[in-house]
Amino acid sequence: MVNETAGLLVGIELNSDVSQISYYDRKAKEAVSVPTKAGTNLYAFPTRLLKTEDGWHFGFEVEYFGSKKKGIPIRNLLEKAETGVSVTIRGVTYGPDDLLAAFLEGALGLLGLPDPVRSIACVSVTSRRMSGSLAHVIRKALRKIGFEDSACALPGPGESFFYYSYSQSPELWARGVMLLECGEENLRCLRLIENRARKPYAVTLEKIGEAALPQTSEERDLAFSRAAAEWTRGVRCSSIYITGNGFKADWAHRSVEVLRNAAEHVFTGENLFAKGACWAAVAKMERRSMSGRFFDGPDRVRVTLGIDVADRGKTGLLPLIRAGENWYNMEDRCEILLNGRTGLLFTAIPEEREKHTNIRMDLPGLPERPDRATRLLIVVRMSDRDHARITVEDLGFGELFPATHKKWIKDVVLPEPGV
Amino acid sequence: MNGYLLSRTGTTEHPYYAKSVSVNLYSVEELLYFCWKDPALIEADIMNLSLTGWLAEEFGLGGVSRTMERALSANAGTSAFILPLFREMGYLDGPELSAYMRKLERLEHGSAATRLRMTGDALARNRRYGAAVSMYQEAANSAGGERPDMRRQIYCNLGAVLMQLLEYDEAVAAYEKAYRISKSPRALRGLLYALRVSKPKDQYLFRVSEIGVRESILREIEEKVVPLETAEIPLPDDPAAALSVIRREYHREAGV
Numbered sequence A: 001m002v003n004e005t006a007g008l009l010v011g012i013e014l015n016s017d018v019s020q021i022s023y024y025d026r027k028a029k030e031a032v033s034v035p036t037k038a039g040t041n042l043y044a045f046p047t048r049l050l051k052t053e054d055g056w057h058f059g060f061e062v063e064y065f066g067s068k069k070k071g072i073p074i075r076n077l078l079e080k081a082e083t084g085v086s087v088t089i090r091g092v093t094y095g096p097d098d099l100l101a102a103f104l105e106g107a108l109g110l111l112g113l114p115d116p117v118r119s120i121a122c123v124s125v126t127s128r129r130m131s132g133s134l135a136h137v138i139r140k141a142l143r144k145i146g147f148e149d150s151a152c153a154l155p156g157p158g159e160s161f162f163y164y165s166y167s168q169s170p171e172l173w174a175r176g177v178m179l180l181e182c183g184e185e186n187l188r189c190l191r192l193i194e195n196r197a198r199k200p201y202a203v204t205l206e207k208i209g210e211a212a213l214p215q216t217s218e219e220r221d222l223a224f225s226r227a228a229a230e231w232t233r234g235v236r237c238s239s240i241y242i243t244g245n246g247f248k249a250d251w252a253h254r255s256v257e258v259l260r261n262a263a264e265h266v267f268t269g270e271n272l273f274a275k276g277a278c279w280a281a282v283a284k285m286e287r288r289s290m291s292g293r294f295f296d297g298p299d300r301v302r303v304t305l306g307i308d309v310a311d312r313g314k315t316g317l318l319p320l321i322r323a324g325e326n327w328y329n330m331e332d333r334c335e336i337l338l339n340g341r342t343g344l345l346f347t348a349i350p351e352e353r354e355k356h357t358n359i360r361m362d363l364p365g366l367p368e369r370p371d372r373a374t375r376l377l378i379v380v381r382m383s384d385r386d387h388a389r390i391t392v393e394d395l396g397f398g399e400l401f402p403a404t405h406k407k408w409i410k411d412v413v414l415p416e417p418g419v
Numbered sequence B: 001m002n003g004y005l006l007s008r009t010g011t012t013e014h015p016y017y018a019k020s021v022s023v024n025l026y027s028v029e030e031l032l033y034f035c036w037k038d039p040a041l042i043e044a045d046i047m048n049l050s051l052t053g054w055l056a057e058e059f060g061l062g063g064v065s066r067t068m069e070r071a072l073s074a075n076a077g078t079s080a081f082i083l084p085l086f087r088e089m090g091y092l093d094g095p096e097l098s099a100y101m102r103k104l105e106r107l108e109h110g111s112a113a114t115r116l117r118m119t120g121d122a123l124a125r126n127r128r129y130g131a132a133v134s135m136y137q138e139a140a141n142s143a144g145g146e147r148p149d150m151r152r153q154i155y156c157n158l159g160a161v162l163m164q165l166l167e168y169d170e171a172v173a174a175y176e177k178a179y180r181i182s183k184s185p186r187a188l189r190g191l192l193y194a195l196r197v198s199k200p201k202d203q204y205l206f207r208v209s210e211i212g213v214r215e216s217i218l219r220e221i222e223e224k225v226v227p228l229e230t231a232e233i234p235l236p237d238d239p240a241a242a243l244s245v246i247r248r249e250y251h252r253e254a255g256v
Helices: A060-067 A077-083 A096-109 A132-145 A157-167 A217-231 A253-262 A272-285 B028-037 B039-046 B049-059 B062-073 B078-089 B094-109 B112-125 B129-141 B148-164 B168-181 B185-198 B201-211 B215-230 B239-254
Strands: A008-013 A018-025 A030-033 A049-052 A055-058 A087-089 A092-094 A120-126 A177-182 A186-195 A201-212 A237-243 A263-268 A293-295 A303-311 A314-321 A331-339 A344-350 A357-361 A375-384 A387-399 A407-413 B003-007 B011-018 B023-027
Touching (some): A008 A096, A018 A272, A030 A157, A030 A272, A055 A060, A055 A096, A077 A096, A120 A157, A120 A272, A132 A375, A157 A186, A157 A201, A157 A237, A157 A272, A157 A293, A177 A217, A186 A217, A201 A217, A237 A272, A253 A263, A303 A331, A314 A331, A314 A344, A357 A407, A387 B011, A387 B028, B011 B039, B011 B049, B028 B039, B028 B049, B028 B078, B039 B078, B039 B094, B039 B112, B049 B062, B078 B094, B094 B112, B112 B148, B148 B168, B148 B185, B168 B185, B185 B201, B185 B215
Parallel strands (some): A237 A263
Antiparallel strands (some): A008 A018, A018 A030, A049 A055, A087 A092, A177 A186, A303 A314, A303 A344, A331 B003, A344 A357, B011 B023
16 A cells, blocks of 8 residues: 555556556655555566456456456457457447556556545556557556546666666666566576766667577576576676566576676566656656666657747747657647748757758648638657658637648658767 | 747637627637737627636636736726736737737727727628628717718728628718718729619719719729629529528628
8 A cells, every 4th residue: 555645656567467566655765566465575466357247357356256257357458459459348349448448447556546546646657568559559548547648658668677777776787787588488688788978878778698498497597507607708797687487596506606696686576667667757757867877778769859839929849759758658749820821840850960850741722811810730649769640630710710620641751860 | 920829728618709790719819819800899799707717717827817807897998908818828929919009009099989990890800790880880970070081981881891781772872971071092982883783874874974983993893893793603502591591691790
């Protein structure tokens, strides 16, 4: 049960099989995992839903009600979200966003808050499966629950790992951090790399190697320890984190030995992504720097795209795409009035580049109206890190100049940064 | 301030109704546009507590609406009421705001005839011709002491809206008065056009010879009238429905 009831910062890790939730404890200044049952250290709950006549049930409740044949459990929520699959229960069809909203509401219920939407300042959701389509559905689900976009963050898995690592004390990251993802059949090694060429330091998560793991304990330990020894040769880093359900301490004697030689601290655990997401919420809402570092992941946009507008008498750039955020987090809209213009002119500002690029968008077929009497809705969405789609709709000007609702679309390739 | 104006307040589903021109306003920008283009209608349509309540409730503009309410209760006039909203929203740039303030001042400190004429103009721009006729007639009645060009302008405008209402005889009478006050080209052209479309040609030519009109002006009038006489207007598919639309539109414009 959470003590704070206002301005709460929450992190959720959604995965295909199990999920977790954490919150930021301001007093202790740490991200705290929320147990599924008070007083236990059972943090992961199944990513499942079930609908009965009483309403939605999630997590462990699904197994209980499912066993009593009160309904059919709904699995693969993330896969459904990615592929847009709906579910029909007793004649009512639920879209993937409805399902995810029900699941997230259930997860937030673990916090024990009477009104989570009012109490939570930012909910940050991560997933090892994070993709553009999944992010879109998560965002829709969060809106359905009642969260504004500004109260949401969707960090990727690498970004969550970065936030988790650098939120720890410096002795746990100062000499480098490695992540070993141990599945049933293979092992993957990643490392946080700092680019110290300029401040703030850009941090990336680079893949060091991958190896197959045999099934017998002896062979498994041997393969693991050999691979780990190769990847950590000549390296002594601050921390190595091991995740994944393929790792068990009872067979990993040689492997643990190798890891102890390669790092000052070795951790196993599954809650670092949920906690990392929570730290992403802290960084977003409290504008906190992670020891002068930022995560320069593959999804991070490097261009700001906006439009110069007069806002209550002051003219300035209204950013619709912001450099530094993940592309799948970016979906912005604004309404403007045309004044002495018949088309639109956007400005793209790449990072580390002084020159701006103007992007012109004509609006053929827009009715001629007096100045300040055409309202346009501009929506900007990104299809990947380098491509944006701008959609413009004519909203007219009330009864004075009726809307045509005509739409124009422009696909934009964002200019390269630092060229 | 060429370019784009950001709308932070958006539109509402609960519009404010501007009664004199029968228009619903769905946004602060529509309200500002209305007040900017037709300041003469502010007093009748905008200066009231339901407008300030609408701004506060629908757009969260409680601060500025309280300032407007204070101006209202102090009877401080149109400028004191509406300018805080223009300033708050930054709707006009410096020169535009100065020009607008001068317009408001003319309206507030001008004669009754000036105010009535400006109100008539605003109603006419919004195609409320019936109401505009009443305003111009009131303006004409109270314009005894005004300069001739002001009186002539009132009658010219009255003639123009009567033409829109197809009240040709009354339009001719209004233009005749305007022409008698001052023999301006606008009054002459209005009069000739009204005569040409409403009277038999011999009566029109008789009046033309009385006035003594230049050939070039007569040609100009003919060029305006001939297309009206020769135009082929296709019949609507559903004449009854089309007539109903025309009737409704006429009633709206005439205010009957």
